[in-house]
Amino acid sequence: MKKIVCLALLTSMSLLSQSSMASESKLSDQELNLLPLVQVQGEKYIASTIESEMKKHNLPGLSVVAVKHGQVVWAQGFGLADKLTGRKVTADTLFQAGSISKPVAALAVLKLVDEGKVKLDSDVNQYLKGWQIPSNKFTKTNKVTVRQLLTHSAGLTQHGFPGYQRGTNIPTDIDVLNGLGNTGKVIVDKAPGEGFRYSGGGYTVLDLLVESVTGQSFIDYTSAHILQPLGMTNSTFAQPLPKPLWSMASAAFDGSGQQIEGNWHVYPEQAAAGLWTTPSDLALYIGAIQSARAGKSVGPITPKLVKDMLTFHDNDWGLGPVLKSYEQGLAFSHGGKNKGFTNIFKAYADKKDALIIMTNGDSAGPVIRQLEIAMSDHFGWDLSTPKIVQKHEFTTPKLKQMTGQYIYDKDSQYSFKLTYDNQYILAYDASRDHTSQLIATSDGELIDINDGSTVDIERDTQGEIKALVWNGQYRFVKSKL
Template structure:
């Protein structure tokens, strides 16, 4: 081999090593970003804290934590799997269903329309949606602001089981107008606070009517894109989960997929945004910059202030702005919102006086996102992260899988009297385990665990109905019927019990 070939050979080797190094760097950058002295401090304390908590709660599903200071993302890290079955790790590309943390995006879109001179917060809903009706005439007094601060009186949920029959398309939101017609207000608008998902979904219709664009198009163009949130979306196919979307999980005896995935276009304004970690960090940066991101004005300062200023008292002694809850933690004011649908949790804090934002997202319920965001706050402000208790259900599940129900119950009852460990015991957790197993169609385990639970509480229509489902799927129609009949003994008006019994009798 002559010198020219030797040089060429080594050039190829150097190039391949460089590519390998770049590839590793790219892979690492997709799951971890740590900057500044504060970011390194957070990483040294928060990361092991989170890892320990996840181990104790048997959690291998995805978790994403993002922290910003000023204009910088100083800590961003993902843990676990977006999809356990395919072993796809959660990363900066992963889209999480953020549930009710979607509401401030809807509120921001309304405030943008106010800034554009297209509506006023004091305007009535019927001004823009004249066919909006409810029982009694008080609904005519509902204003846009009433919905934004949860004082409209519209019941929390006016439709059910929409995850099971998801709707897509521009007409999906219009169905909310039909659903609400047969309901009465819970109270006179503006006189009380009561959190309402259904009211927020009416705002999606209003945004469509006023803007001349679909709800998702308007929010994307006027809120997401100016904030640099180009990887987040409202759009999901009905029958599939796109690449890099986190799957929904719950915890029965292990981490198991939860069906159905919580998405329908009817609920886009209240809970429909799918967001990545870095995009949510950008959302936080926009807030600490009073409506501006990277020099791009999303909301002018005057209208941004309207967005986050208090408008009403909450029952727990804090304030609410326009969707954002205005509270405090560690004696510091925070702007915050939580989100939870079965299979997902999310929570966001903004510390306006400190120019800091924190977001935590998870694709499993019982992921302890609230404790994690508080621990992050404690670390940032040089407090020792607080200790925590863990549900004994994880020890129960571990023992049940390895030694059976009798040993698991023996351990459960021993732990009730043990005050020296970190585990707490709540019998309702046994019901939760059974319910999640029923969702996953683990019929034998469901029957065994819920049969025990009904000896603790024989007045739970929910437990008896799910136990009936387990018997039915184990081909035991006699005991299934007894369970369904039991639900109606407890509550003769229990519709799901009636439906189950009717289906059984018709088979």
Template sequence: MTTRFSRAFAVALLALPNAARAQTPASACVADSGRELRQRLPALMDSAMIPGLALAIINDGKVVWSGGFGSRDSASGRVSASRTVFEAASLSKPVIAYAALKLVDAGQLDLDRPLINYTSYPDFRGDTLGNLVTAKMVLSHTTGLQNERIGSDSLRFSFTPGTRFQYSGEAFVLLGQAIEAITGHSLAESMKTLVFDPLGITRSSFIWETRFDDDAAVGHGRFGEVRKRTRPRFARAPSSLQTTANDYARFLVAIEQGAGLRPETWRLMQTPAVDVAPGVSWGLGWAIESDSTGKALAHHGDNSDSGFTAFTLLDIERQCGLVYFANSANGLGVVREISSIIPGSHAGLALLVYEIYNAPSALARASIARKLRSGGIDAAMAEYHRLQEENPEATPEKLLNDLGYSLLNQARFKDAIRAFRENIAAYPTSANVYDSMGDAYLADGHPTAARDAYRRATELDSTNVRARRLADSLNARLRH
């Protein structure tokens, strides 16, 4: 279930003191423009089941290479770094942060002033903690709000805003609303005015535009299944950016140079606001990785539900960086290999709890996916049992759970039930597998079986509010 640039560009930058932008001279920070990585990428993508990927590499303060690999969809169409539009997912957040900082420099937004001073927030529903939330807290992920609301969930504070780190996409929704109130325009229009037009970014938007239809990537799930392309009609600050590798690279070069920002604001963006983990802090819109060699800005994106993942890394002192977009939920499985072309220990990668492309479970996933394509669910389950006997650690609960939801997304309901049933047999004390089985039964039109599965999930985990709510709802429906 739930859980988005090539040549140096010429834009008119604000006149900024050179001393404020002093940087360490870059001497081939990225060796040979990442040639070795680029040669390895097709094989890495094949191993990770990534159909298509766009990559841009920055060295010495300019884009030295950009290109596409693989296909933008399952039928045809090569990926183009300059044309193919991807979902940027959470790589939207640094762009929102940049726009907010421009409003700070314009005197229209105060980082330390509560957002309720700019617009009203009915979603707080009288929670006085909402009165404390500031733009700085949003940008540094210290609001205490959850990452994402599911369905009719309310906004919830886990702690007093400003006291510690907790990643939150919902907080960026609030900041997006404040930006709209300040500018008097929609978020999509505001981003065009504040970011895209000044930086010469021409093929990007926070909403879907019909001009993207001619070259848009199509997302893929963890087993290679095609996902339905989302076309957002309304901007969502934390995640709805539609862009190309070339366009995002233009943005990265602007960030590296501090284009459009006052020197003190540019420095503040890179200053740790809260510690996250050893070697990792968070500034304003960016994770900051620090080690003995220096520091780098980083961010990842995960729109797995629609089949897109992304990652960017920027070393401002060495003037080098990269961005890549993948049309696969497996795209972050190769992030360590891709980021290795930028010097540093990259402590932030340890926080990304994603399946590495060559992990035993990932190899098992790929093997099962091949069997599913060639021989259907029977062949896939036979392969699962073979792998389970050969190496139990390669077949964790999540493996068949992911397969079941992959099949549900393809409306292969009975195959999904088969996968979840096998998972229940392997993990009979897991509440999650029964919760998932309930979803499959419900999708296949079996409300009684779905209710019973949800009930079993709550028996195994009394904190599973979702399963309890669904079980009660189905029970009430079945009584009438």
């Protein structure tokens, strides 16, 4: 287990001293109209409220921030952070960021690049101490680079991490990379640079990179050189979370709204999933990027760093965040999912507007999507708009033919099971304990009604289903077993 050394303890004291400093500015229910992300043409929808949607989807708590012209114009907590004590969510309640950890952690790597201590396109193994990416036939010609790790194009395995129950043995990063934790060994099983494949394992390598190059723990380096200079005093990569901060942290809740055992899981894979933060602190991270984009350095974020960060790579990935061009301009974003926490941020690069939503439930997806749409409409953004679709009805034989187990063709550890009920086609992902609700929009396409993901149906010459392709890139082959 990593030691939480003096600087991390000082950070936790700083966090405590800053508690309750994030003031809440509120919007009334009448100012926001929540409507579904996916809307079937011809059907009528009645606008809902945040509280009613939280109740409907068994979501205990939510915290939200809206930034307009560089100012926080809305910061509000909803619901409960802890059902056992009745503690409410406030604007400074800490949430696990999940994969939003990645674009924040990427700043540590990019700072080292800015300082000339790391090169983006060099073999990452030359920087690593105590562990090396294993050489094999895929790395014989093309070595794994830092850029590839940042953009999920290094060919490394391990999509995500389930975390560890508090009180159990927590592995080190090297243990995780060697497959000695609760996930498989992180290896290269496709040629580096060949294409995009999301890899939490790759970001765990970056965790080790920062420690190897700086000689400091990841907690200490990010606290001193990233979080504190950005003013993110309510944030920490400390895993496990130091005891003085427990009273500030939200518990995690499963899909039925039950508080998980131990209140939350521990994530030693800090760069990939280990950040504790608030929406207000993420607004500071976002604002620094926006300022540097306009030519003004903020803390460790320089214009050059941001230029590299917001450069499109394979699959519209930047060096840390996801990139997308809207009519109103370039935007950067990232989602985050740990056990019992679901989050998202979206921000424009060239105007100082952003939304950040953090929640403490596995069931939060539909609420987040509806809130994104409502915020975009209210503040005049095009970051999220509803999808209007026509519903296609499958015959019962076709529905039965579709059911079964589907395995990701690039990582056999990732799969889901497809079933159906009277209303939806259901895809259950056991690794995340998450069920996607799908409807057909044609004979060859499905759509997730909660997050808008499209699923293309591949059939053979006899019309039998071969595979389902999620969002045009993740191909899941139907198991023959």
